[in-house]
Amino acid sequence: MTAELISVGTELLLGNIVNTNAAFLARECAGLGLSVYYQTTVGDNPQRLEAAVRQALSRSDVVILSGGLGPTQDDLTKEITASVFGSALKEDAHTRERIQAYFDARGTKEIAENNWKQAVVPEGALVLDNENGTAPGLILEKDGKTAVLLPGPPGELIPMFRKAVYPYLHRKQPEIIVSEMVKLCGIGESRAEQMITDLIEKQSNPTIATYAKTGEVHLRVTARAADREAAELLIKPVLKELGARFGEFIYTMEEKVTLEEAVASLLKEQGLTVTTVESCTGGLLAGRLVNVAGVSEVFKQGFVTYSNKAKRKLVGVKKATLREVGAVSERTAREMARGAVLATGADAAVSVTGIAGPDGGTEEKPVGLVYIGVAVRGQTWVQECHFTGNRARIREASVAAALTLLRKGILETAEN
């Protein structure tokens, strides 16, 4: 079966935003075993949009449109697609109620009239509830062709795709694709790939693909088979081999588990609490830990010590240390981590101090120099990192490195 993507939006045509939806949808289609041969971006222009929809339906089985479902006059995706499918538009009572409830939940008293446009749907369409916004998704079918309409904001599109569209398309597709993810930290992509070149080259089913994320490498093992059981039988020995080769670099073999979740689980297993003390990352590390629902069991508090004074006052970094070796140093990172344990009574602490730029670098301490400190059960580790890229990238890389070193500290002191 073939699928095709149409992204609708002037922001895309003007280049004001990057089309991450297309990459997400393409990846999901690949996972479903749907072949995607075309992706098109058009604006909110009725003639061009209609031509794009007609052309896509003429050459692909499934057409996934994103964007142009909002409340404004510009938003035409639903109207155009309904007209191509020959469906009349009518108000959907359930969607009207849902939109009303959406605004009620936010305490909105006066709902702008144009919002009700979003409760109008093509007759015969399957309506997909939007749990993160107002515009519903829609699925239309006719003469063996399917059109899927999704809202443009990724925060609405992605959950809706996962919840409603994936299972829907999955049922249409006779051969299935099953993939498993092996996630690594503390190793670079080139090295990871070199360690399995033979596997990558030999295998055609399952295939192994590597993806570099900030501070992480993900390996996707994908098998194609008649059913899930057969696919899993193909995947199992590959996972075992990857486990043998990568060992402790693997922080999870579950697709949905993030590095912060893996670290939080490890802390729970070991009955440890952790605190954070951050300079250049300024709260992002704590923020990532708090991504984990239920993290309160292991994470109670953290510090952002951006100034030298805060480093001294909040976590007791010594004045002499700051004077002699400066805030961005191995000693400061170590004192921050130790001091945070003392200040909070947590079992573990992780600290970050570095130069995220664009200013503040010197020849001796260039932009990108970051020290990570970890204290667990009385032991400490410090890692010196040299990151490249802009301020945001250096800070993200620092957070990933901090989680990775914390994980290492927990594993090395594990009591079993």
Add this chain to the structure above:
Amino acid sequence: MTAELISVGTELLLGNIVNTNAAFLARECAGLGLSVYYQTTVGDNPQRLEAAVRQALSRSDVVILSGGLGPTQDDLTKEITASVFGSALKEDAHTRERIQAYFDARGTKEIAENNWKQAVVPEGALVLDNENGTAPGLILEKDGKTAVLLPGPPGELIPMFRKAVYPYLHRKQPEIIVSEMVKLCGIGESRAEQMITDLIEKQSNPTIATYAKTGEVHLRVTARAADREAAELLIKPVLKELGARFGEFIYTMEEKVTLEEAVASLLKEQGLTVTTVESCTGGLLAGRLVNVAGVSEVFKQGFVTYSNKAKRKLVGVKKATLREVGAVSERTAREMARGAVLATGADAAVSVTGIAGPDGGTEEKPVGLVYIGVAVRGQTWVQECHFTGNRARIREASVAAALTLLRKGILETAEN
């Protein structure tokens, strides 16, 4: 003049990479005053690629292709485009020398034979030297149509476009496009749009487009004119009108300024320092402030008080408050903000306490209920918010609301 983009590559069709080239090229075309109505992505398949090139040339003046110029057999963009233009291929001596020099500079002894494929160019084409790789760029012209072929890697494409393609296209294009951005916070998209429906409907040059971001609304005003001065003359009265209608909702009229930067600038102007104390956002608010390079002047330290104990210990929230009204309450938010001022000596503080979910909600205090507290110069404000969406969205929305309320507090107590 119209332009159209064709991105070539299986990685894009599989969603393995995000198409940042399309966004870059679209933005550049917009800046050149070229109207882009279509962007297409196709794979390295000769029939589909040829059909895409022919269709694009039939409806646009300029077609910019990226990708598929490399040394492998898969790379077909040059061959297909040359055949559509009826140009024979022949080796270009200059490019052969440049490729040889490229490998010499890297100390490569044995150059893989397939690299010489890249020295072959269509007859009559303008050859663009690649300063960051081997494959040259190409410009072909015939019957008033232009095809621009660029290598896929952004590190090669972007410099080549800036150096050779931009000036080339600029000479072809008599009109230019200038756009300005007006950024709002504290107002929703529907309401913002309703306040300027008359302007949006009336105007064709400049146009006004609205974009919703988390907690923000952006208005883009775009004018088309013979030169920059004439375009700015068209834009100026519209900016003035938007200024009059939206007043303090506008936090900046500069494209590149973010909400956190606007708040940091305001703090600097007013000579204020700020501290943060976060529960459900767990460091993300501090993290956003630290996005601002040079924020150390106004932001020295912050707290993540995830547990009740941390709220008491670090910023002095009263035990009785937590017992009587709970951590997610107006009183706790106020005490957090006031306590943070006392604990740090900062002039201002902003606090966040709420239920980000997915667990922890009750009928009385549902998931999405968030209180923001702000203390500035002895005055305090608390805002009760009801957000929807998943944990990540609720936390992002909370951060935007916290910055917005902080800005309000600063403006309301401003000493001028």
